[in-house]
Amino acid sequence: MIDIKRLWSDIEAVAAIGRRPEGGVSRGAFSPQEQQARTYLVERMRECGLEVVTDAAGNIFGRLDGEGVGEGAAVIAGSHIDSVEGGGDYDGVLGVFGALECLRTLRDRKARLRRPVEVAAFADEEERFYGFLGSYAFTGRLGYSEIAEVTDADGVRLVDAMQALGLDASAIAGARRPAEEIHAFVELHIEQGPILDREGLSIGVVDRVKGNYRFNLRVEGRSDHAGAPPEGRCDAFMLLHRLIARQLSRQAESGDPELSCTIGRVAVEPNIETVQPGVAECSFDLRSSVPEVLRDAQAELERAAEELAEEHGAAIRISSILREEPLQFDAAVVAAIDAAAGELGYARRFIASGAGHDAQVIGRYVPAAMIFVSSVDGRSHCPEELTRREDIERGVNVLYRTLVALAG
Secondary structure (H helix, E strand, C coil), X not given: CCXXXXXXXXXXXXXXXXXXXXXXXXXXXXXXHHXXXXXHHHHHHHHCCCEEEXXXXXXXXXXXXXXXXXXXXXXXXXXXXXXXXXXXXXXXXXXXXXHHHHHHHHHHCCCCECCCEEEEEXXXXXXXXXXXXXXXXXXXXXXXXXXXXXXXXXXXXXXXXXXXXXXXXXXXXXXXXXXXXXXXXXXXXXCCCXXXXXXXXXXXXXXXXXXXXXXXXXXXXXXXXXXXXXXXXXXXXXXXXHHHHHHHHHHHHCCCXXXXXXXXXXEEECCCCCECCCEEEEEEEEEECCHHHHHHHHHHHHHHHHHHHHHHCCEEEEEEEEEECCEECCHHHXXXXXXXXXXXXXXXXXXXXXXXXXXXXXXXXXXXXXXXXXXXXXXXXXXCCCCCHHHHHHHHHHHHHHXXXXXX
């Protein structure tokens, strides 16, 4: 159905933007590299006659309407084109250019539709500044007060980065799209996990997204010489280790095989080989499809911190960074995806997303669901990220048939 050669040319062209000599790509939100990718996307949209709009948050939309296309609420498909530092070629990009290829195919076939169809590229999904900035603004969950002082890891202000692209951050609330204007949203994405690849499947019908609770854990103990006797120590890192160990042991007791705990960032002070750390700090990420499991895990974390702090005379602070509850996607959109894959004869399975996506934000606002394609060895957010060309073609074909079904 879709033209895989045309789509593959787009994927390769965007992958070259922000390519690093040591491997991987870097296209942080609102960076010069991402601006190049934005320009490329807009040019491709206009080439096939789409009406192109960039909203106040920097989200880009290409709309297929006009002759043969009905009016009313639109069906939207898309993802993002920004990347993490040293990321892969397919994350986000596949969802945007796969959707664009579907709209080009509809235009080529002069399809008659009951509803308009749009392709969307949402801004700052990868958290250079805010994370889900574009989809939060699109759904009315973000105003200027939340972003006025936001900076990236290098101290660059979000408002300045947006201004460099001609965007007025103070007007970001204007990016909200009324829910009644949207019939459904579908996001095609690589799995970013190993399940489909292990099972030899191309397609995952994503019916839910795990909730994500993120914290910063900070232990303030006492610095002392490494040769001091064990008794009476208040080693901040050892206390942090004990706190985390209690959580990891609880992971097996939760009854939820999908509960995951991740410590992605760790720092100690003074960070000297022969000194017990006086301060230890880390990020702590919890994910599960079951709301009660996440809430119980947070409660247990807080109880353990209180007990350890009292026992050792330390200060332990738990700061919430993110609290996204699990989301069950819309049953009708999930069914449309499953039916499309079945009509094409593709083997598939229902699957939960462990990673967060724009669809997770948008799905709380309007009917939404996702399509996954297999990631080789489950690798993602790294130069080794790879999705086979045939799996990409199958995924975009499923997206095409899903959009036809939803748009009529």
